[in-house]
Amino acid sequence: TKKSDSWSTVKASSSNSAERVLSYWCFSPGFGMKQLLDQQVRCIILTSGTLAPLKPLISELAIPINVRLENPHIVKESQVFVKVISHGPDGQLLNSNFENRNNPNYIMSLGRTILSFTRVVPDGLLVFFPSYPILSKCQEVWQVNGIWSSISNIKPIYVEPQRKDNFNSIMSEFYSKISDVTSRGACFLAVCRGKVSEGLDFADMNG
DSSP states (O other): OEEEOSSEEEEEOTTSOEEEEEOOOOOOHHHHHHHHHHTTOOOOOOOOTTOOSHHHHHHHHTSOOOOOOOOOOSSOGGGOOOOOOOBOTTSOBOOOSTTTTTOHHHHHHHHHHHHHHHHHSOSEEEEEESOHHHHHHHHHHHHHHTHHHHHHHHSOEEEOOSSSTTHHHHHHHHHHHHHOTTSOOEEEEEETTSHHHHHOOOOGGGO
């Protein structure tokens, strides 16, 4: 039998003794790039929308990069508005640090803030949480105190699942609700560095 947690593997023998195997992972991209060069590869093209800044990236690749092209962003500055909201509508400080994230007053104020946004933001409203446990905690509190239903009455709420099996169906439901001309859009609760934040494009009405 073998039990693995990605970092180490324990092999159990018939004598009930355990042999622990440590796995070493190479996180240096330069090692892989050097292997390509050693195979006499004539041309390597790296392209992505998230490679910038190029200088530290090239230093990590540890291979000569002779041709570099960095294009301006497709989104104009006039299309972006960044705002930090420090307090909720009730004056409560909106701070999700470790000491405050379980504060019921903070959780309620955060819910009221999102409720306020559902009234003014058209179509798709995206809300990203630092982690799944914080998202689940807020969902639980808001459902008990009625904030969840108040938001749902304006925009149906969809939550990013931790499992992959129903992820596509939830995304399809969200997109369908956005395109429904009889609705006021939808609200999607997701997690930073999760499947929604890293791999999907919420263009136009979707976000």
